[in-house]
Amino acid sequence: MRLDLRLIAEMIPDGARVLDIGCGDGALIGHLTQEKRADARGIEIDMKQATQAVAAGLAVIHGDADADLEHYPDNAFDYVVLSRTLQAVERPREVLRQMLRIGTHAIVSFPNFGHWQMRWRLLWTGRMPDTETWDRAWYETPNIHPCTILDFVALCEADGYQVNGWLAVDEHGSRAPWRESLRLANLFGEQALFLLSRKG
Amino acid sequence: MSEAPATLPAVDHQRVVFPEGLALDSGVMLAPMAVAYRTYGALNAARSNAILVCHALTGDQYLAETQPVTGKPGWWSSIVGPGKPIDTDRYFVICANVLGGCMGSTGPREEMTDANGRGLGRPWGIDFPAITIADMVRAQKKLVEYLGIERLLAVIGGSMGGMQALQWAALYPRSVFACAPIATAAHHSAQNIAFHEVGRAAVHADPDFCQGAYWKEGRIPAQGLSVARMVAHITYLSESALTRKFGRRLQGAKALTFLEDVFAVESYLRHQGSTFIRRFDANSYLTITRAMDYFDLAADHGGDLSSAFRGTPTRFLVASFSSDWLFPTAESRAVTRALNRAAARVSFIELESDKGHDAFLLDEPEFHAALGGFLSGSADAVGV
Secondary structure (H helix, E strand, O other): OOHHHHHHHHHOOOOOEEEEEOOOOOHHHHHHHHHHOOEEEEEEOOHHHHHHHHHOOOEEEEOOHHHHHHHOOOOOEEEEEEEOOHHHOOOHHHHHHHHHHHEEEEEEEEEEOOOHHHHHHHHHHOOOOOOOOOOOOOOOOOOOOOEOHHHHHHHHHHHOEEEEEEEEEOOOOOOOOOOOOHHHHHHHOOEEEEEEEEOO | OOOOOOOOOOOOOOEEEEOOOEEOOOOOEEOOEEEEEEEEOOOOOOOOOEEEEEOOOOOOOOOOOOOOOOOOOOOOOOOEEOOOOEEOOOOEEEEEOOOOOOOOOOOOOOEEEOOOOOEEEEEOHHHOOOOOHHHHHHHHHHHHHHOOOOOEEEEEEEOHHHHHHHHHHHHOHHHEEEEEEEOOOOEOOHHHHHHHHHHHHHHHHOHHHHHHOHHHHOOOOHHHHHHHHHHHHHHHOOHHHHHHHOOOOEOOOOOOOOOOOOEHHHHHHHHHHHHHOOOOOHHHHHHHHHHHHHOEOOHHHOOOHHHHHOOOOOEEEEEEEOOOOOOOHHHHHHHHHHHHHOOOEEEEEEEOOOOHHHHHHOOOHHHHHHHHHHHHHHHHHHOO
């Protein structure tokens, strides 16, 4: 399983009700169902992957975060997961709002646009960065709303979400040495993972 | 149509008769009431592996075996059987002829009874009471109980069968572990009703219809019923499927003339119409198309479809086909969203196909894999 999905799975307790937005072939919800007896469901925009997940006996709907979240009732889930998808949705702020309406917790992972390599490439070459994580040309990337770790924290602050935990990692899973500092994480973390809840 | 038989062939269908009958939505008491059915595979000791398959408008209970009237293979032979997605080595599969049908269940062809259930020595014909999709489901429930089954592992159906599957889950949530409504909707649209009305008008206009008492004259409204089937058949296909199959190809003519049977697609539709009248009763057609037209699950629940499924323990697989314009994907998505609003455990997929509404009956490997996986996941969950 992908690194960020492994880290997400570690955050979710046994028997939780989970919605995984952009669940792909259902690797995470399959794992949660089998290993944690979770009531795990998914939404996937790619038909082939959604069909594959359904054929594997998982509860997945073909749909997307921008259009489908509003149809779920309040507090329907304990955890709503959005992994590496925030930057690709039409209205990231609205998607976050829906996630914390239908779930008591939200787990969000995204590639960090503030990583030093991005800054360096843009500064040095004057062209859109092309790295392992951001590997598509600007005109064909599905990522329409890239953000940095600090941007994300600022949005959570503005919209009143509690950050219950966060971590930044590189592609190989190494977490140190920016474990404590958001500023360092913003410079050295390739991916970020946040656990949010509503304030109060 | 001169070669058409005057009456449908008599076949001895397997059936169970419920002397106490059934109270219909219309207020009529239909007693006795018979349900004709077929089963495949074996019921396990825990009686937990039963799957009910609901047939479409002109389908029947001959799901996975030779249809006795047409001699053709069962309508879902491709996916029901040992080792197939609806695996009869694992599941006990039931398929019943709908109430109002003409393959052995109580319907217009069967003997009319009076208020006390006494036979009147004539068929119901046009006097058969109006029935609803819910009536069909209640009749199936009696059969399922008769077979000793408290909870079905799954109810599956396409088109009108999908309406029944949804109705099952709404009426008897505790008796349906999993529900797969395929290429269907929670109500019959105005456009669909309009097409049905054209078909019914063709039947009514046929001089052999005799105000529905054609049975008395030994006639059948072959022309009208055939036209009804032709219209319906067009709605089952997609433009691209028709074009691929026939295009503007000519048949029985070298050049365009104003004679009949010039285009290949014309003779195809005529063939569809003429084979249909050999196996289907006109009054049954009128009764069942009406039942579909009446169907509106949301209206039965104050206009809110999700309240039909509030708190449901049933898990769902909703599936549509991309080129189906009779029951378009938007309808399936509306059902899915209503189920989401009810916090139901629902899967939804739109399958890529250019075969139109008919795709659910045809060879669609992705659909079969998804349905098979959904059933097998459900079976695992209940320990079958």
